Amino acid sequence: MKKLLRERLGNCLEGCRTDGSLTSGRIPEIVIEVPAHAEHGDFATNIAMLMAREEKKAPRKIAETIVSHLAGEDLFDRVEIAGPGFINFFLRKDVWHEALRAVAAAGDSYGRSLVGKGKRVQVEFVSANPTGPLHIGHGRGAATGDAVASILKAAGFEVVREYYINDAGNQMDTLGRSVHLRYLELLGRSIEFPADCYQGDYIRDIARDLVTKFGSKYQDAPAEEAIKVFAKLGGDVILDGIKRDLEDFGVVHDTWFSEQSLFDSGQVTKAIESMRAKGLLYEHEDALWFRTTDFGDDKDRVVVRGNGVTTYFASDIAYHREKFQRGFDWVVDVWGADHHGYVPRLKAVVQGLGRDPGDLKIILVQLVALQRDGVPVAMSTRSGEFVTLKEVVDEVGRDAARFFFLMRRSDSQLDFDLELAKRESTENPVYYVQYAHARICSIFENAEEKGLVPADFAGISLAKLETAEEMALIKFLDSFPETVEGSALNFEPHRITYYLQELAGLFHSFYNRNRVIGDDAELSAARLFLLKCTAQTLKNGLLLLGVSAPERM
RNA sequence: GCGCCUGUAGCUCAGCUGGAUAGAGCAACGGACUUCUAAUCCGUAGGUCAGAGGUUCGAAUCCUCUCAGGCGUGCCA
Numbered sequence: 001m002k003k004l005l006r007e008r009l010g011n012c013l014e015g016c017r018t019d020g021s022l023t024s025g026r027i028p029e030i031v032i033e034v035p036a037h038a039e040h041g042d043f044a045t046n047i048a049m050l051m052a053r054e055e056k057k058a059p060r061k062i063a064e065t066i067v068s069h070l071a072g073e074d075l076f077d078r079v080e081i082a083g084p085g086f087i088n089f090f091l092r093k094d095v096w097h098e099a100l101r102a103v104a105a106a107g108d109s110y111g112r113s114l115v116g117k118g119k120r121v122q123v124e125f126v127s128a129n130p131t132g133p134l135h136i137g138h139g140r141g142a143a144t145g146d147a148v149a150s151i152l153k154a155a156g157f158e159v160v161r162e163y164y165i166n167d168a169g170n171q172m173d174t175l176g177r178s179v180h181l182r183y184l185e186l187l188g189r190s191i192e193f194p195a196d197c198y199q200g201d202y203i204r205d206i207a208r209d210l211v212t213k214f215g216s217k218y219q220d221a222p223a224e225e226a227i228k229v230f231a232k233l234g235g236d237v238i239l240d241g242i243k244r245d246l247e248d249f250g251v252v253h254d255t256w257f258s259e260q261s262l263f264d265s266g267q268v269t270k271a272i273e274s275m276r277a278k279g280l281l282y283e284h285e286d287a288l289w290f291r292t293t294d295f296g297d298d299k300d301r302v303v304v305r306g307n308g309v310t311t312y313f314a315s316d317i318a319y320h321r322e323k324f325q326r327g328f329d330w331v332v333d334v335w336g337a338d339h340h341g342y343v344p345r346l347k348a349v350v351q352g353l354g355r356d357p358g359d360l361k362i363i364l365v366q367l368v369a370l371q372r373d374g375v376p377v378a379m380s381t382r383s384g385e386f387v388t389l390k391e392v393v394d395e396v397g398r399d400a401a402r403f404f405f406l407m408r409r410s411d412s413q414l415d416f417d418l419e420l421a422k423r424e425s426t427e428n429p430v431y432y433v434q435y436a437h438a439r440i441c442s443i444f445e446n447a448e449e450k451g452l453v454p455a456d457f458a459g460i461s462l463a464k465l466e467t468a469e470e471m472a473l474i475k476f477l478d479s480f481p482e483t484v485e486g487s488a489l490n491f492e493p494h495r496i497t498y499y500l501q502e503l504a505g506l507f508h509s510f511y512n513r514n515r516v517i518g519d520d521a522e523l524s525a526a527r528l529f530l531l532k533c534t535a536q537t538l539k540n541g542l543l544l545l546g547v548s549a550p551e552r553m
Numbered sequence: 554g555c556g557c558c559u560g561u562a563g564c565u566c567a568g569c570u571g572g573a574u575a576g577a578g579c580a581a582c583g584g585a586c587u588u589c590u591a592a593u594c595c596g597u598a599g600g601u602c603a604g605a606g607g608u609u610c611g612a613a614u615c616c617u618c619u620c621a622g623g624c625g626u627g628c629c630a
Contacts, residue, residue: 036568036573036576046573046611086573129630170629298626312630366558366623407565413623427578431592432578438592439593442590443590498566498577502577505577505578511593
């Protein structure tokens, strides 16, 4: 609706210029807003105030000119000039009624748009090291990345979900050593387990499987050889577990990209050579440095250490170079917020590749403060005292977990209380939204029994939809596509979460004041149609978040 | 020291990229079920948008400074 209004207003302004009543060289961007207060209309624009300077006229005068040129428009009940020069639009009810039909017509694709058409985007998320199971922090990253990907897709982008496997660094060696020691321990040798090894019980589980598989085969093998083998096997087992946990969480990556493969295929060497050729690297004290300061970083960064070994940063250069070579227009990385210091250097890399730094979007996901009955739960991979994603999903369910992870904007810290997430009451937002959907389904069941549901809604009259609750619902439903669009272009899934809570609230208010099933068949049909559209929108929004829309609760 | 993020109701947080009288959910208080699911709704109360300047028709939003908190500042990953 906003779009339509913007179009009409644009035509109107052109008309004003043609007949000389406005003289501005160019027309500023037309901003249409939904006013905070209903008495200010369905929509409002500040265009007259924006033009005041160039027109050298009072905003209200300009507004009058514009409004007089809108006389022929058939959309409006009335148009008012208010305050310092706002133009407030009051749309006719039947215009809204027609807008509502668009919801049902679009059905499952209501909310989709074409803003991203023709653009390819990669969303890389989770990418946890294969050295331990996913914890709750990874869960938030998983929910966020997955929802961002779904929302981008709904906005017309072509989207690929990717997981980057850090299988090339020291941490794999640490994993191998950890498993090896537990293996020896299980075979009866007394060992000292170092603090810098992975402490979790899952290491013992892996070692136990290896004992079953190999017996004492590696008991007297050179430690170096055994550690190498165990690192590989352990990493595979853990990665399988990660994949399973993600699937249970409803997250499926299209591609799994191995860091090691960048070395095997020579991409790391190629990337370094390419950067060197561009004059972005230099040697200093035996190490090779990247001039990230040329692009605004605080200091230059080491790519190859004095001992000849590449850094993690080198892999990242090669990886992001490779991403863009695959033809993505935009690359989205979802990181834990503790990595925020790496943003400037990676933006530098992107610019070094000759791309706009905006082509790389980094979403920083803040910590999840997990609480159980108000008591904070400590989380640390090293000490092994973490709460895994699987435990959380098993306890509160997939829907509640995903919804909770997406309730706040990702760069603000999240308090996640397990008891609240399980509660089946009004305090729990996920139930509030899902309940709205289930309630509508229940009404339809009842209406069906009474034969009130039209076989085809296309021909029914909506003229009787006019209560405040009905109109509020219709208007809010109309704004769903632009909410999705804004959510996509800003990479902010929480906007959908908030939208759904508000939509559910509008429905519940409607429900308590308006009876759907009644004697007036025409009214019942119209209200059923309204609810059909509401349920459709609730469902579409929930699916974008990866949350189910139950028909019965 | 330097850099990034945050600071909005008692608590947890929104605020559509500069609009009109700052919103929601919890918590508190008072109401509403012979009626399509009370897992719901309605009402009341609650504010120096951390503070001070600046930019302009207009600032929670933009710029500067101050204060408070978090994080980062490896030739770790």
